[in-house]
Amino acid sequence: MSVLRGYTAYVRTAVAIRLQYRSTILASVVVTLVWILLVTRVWSAAFQGREVVAGLTLESTVVYLTLASLQAAVINTPVTWIMSSRVRSGEVLFDVSRPLGYPGQMLALQAGQSMIQVAVMVLVTPVAGLLGGLSGPAGLTAGLLYPVALVLGWVLNALLTLLIGLSAFWTVDNVGITVLYRFVAAFLAGATVPLIFFPGPLRTLAEALPFRFVVYQPAAIYIGQVDGAEALGGFALSLAWIVILAGVVGLTWRRAYRRIVVHGG
Template sequence: MKRPFGIIKAVGWATYKEWAAFRSHMAVSILIGPIYFLVQYFIWSAVFSSRETLNGFTLTQMLAYYGIMSCINYLTFDFADWNLQMLIRTGKYVTFVLRPVSHVFFALCQKIGHRSLGFWMEFLPVFLIYLWVFRIDLLPSRPIWAVISVILGFLMTFLVNYCIGLTAFWLTNADGVRSMFHLLRNISAGVLVPLTFFPELIQRVLFFLPFQFMQYVPARVFIGEYELAGFTMSIPQIVGLQALAVLLMWGITALLIRLGNRKFTGVGV
């Protein structure tokens, strides 16, 4: 057990220090997040001007949803897909094939270090802005379950993105797939609009996709209730389902890694 934690500490700390040297890049998020939220505030204020509720949401709940979704994005943000496809395309992935540590674990350690810096450089300032400036209640109703759900969302985001990066084994340049995936992810994870706003048929499809477990489920756990496609679950039930989905996604990732390694030539371009 000491060896994995030692690797996490070493790689995570190195990544933390590396990105800390370019922390102004992260500091821009302090402006982007609140500006995006302000746009949502004006849009939904206009929508709710002629009604009190919409699909079960009040204006206060809708703003809280977008505030929570924004904060969760800072905690789960990931670009493992971009890193991996660059390594495969340039042939540098071969260096990880020869190392005693798998690249997927190395990449996860990098994400832990990167998001550790992002916690106080991005999440914490924006969280306080939403809480004190916009007066949005972002405190979770079930704190322990919320923390567990965010950790699972963190892992699910990493695994799904990593699988997208693995497509470079077959496509070489996965930029097109990544662009399409990011659009699909934002729609299917509830980033653009709550998933309950979609027709019931689409909701049923989204329920069985992994994207909702990335951000939508953590956001609903923060709120304290879960509903999608007619399914209403308690917080422990949906977090348990989220954990099972993460385990399934880990298995799919391991399978794709094995298939990809067989195809990798290490030539580069």
């Protein structure tokens, strides 16, 4: 129970920190809404004169893109910057000296950050629906499976983000790596273009990597593009990736722990 209270304290701390930067939250909301407006308008133009492209209607594509943008806003986290900053300042020594495991501390911080972002995005969803387009799920099954896919996607993204954050123990400043990762991950996750529109080899690559379960899988389930056995198979693969990535995080952390160097602070 004491361990659980410790991690809960990290979640509360992350929530408090996030609420201190209300202007940042507001800016994120504005950027997300503008992005939804632009992307959905561009795709509407691309569909002009055609009812279906690659098996998707314009309405389904717009709903997918709106959902993908909202999901991306929820899972984005500053934890990689926090980890890098604490490595540079030497404050990471205080983190690793605590009885709670360092990876667990960072995951708890991500959870706290996401709680605030989920609350904010729920509030702005009606506006996002008006600017982009948002209807209900494709059916009862889609409505039940969507939150499961979303949770699995969050866990996968949290582990991937943690791996990128741990790179700071080797590079000290991992800003470049983080920016590159976010660009590649967002694209391969289908955040800007549904994977169904990818050309053959690129789609094969995207489907072989875990990123698709972060954005594409939940949104595709919601609009009915992925359902039934395919959705359940995706859940099984998501869980397999979670186990693999958890193992990689553990191994990486053990190696990083031996490389801790204080830079100032």
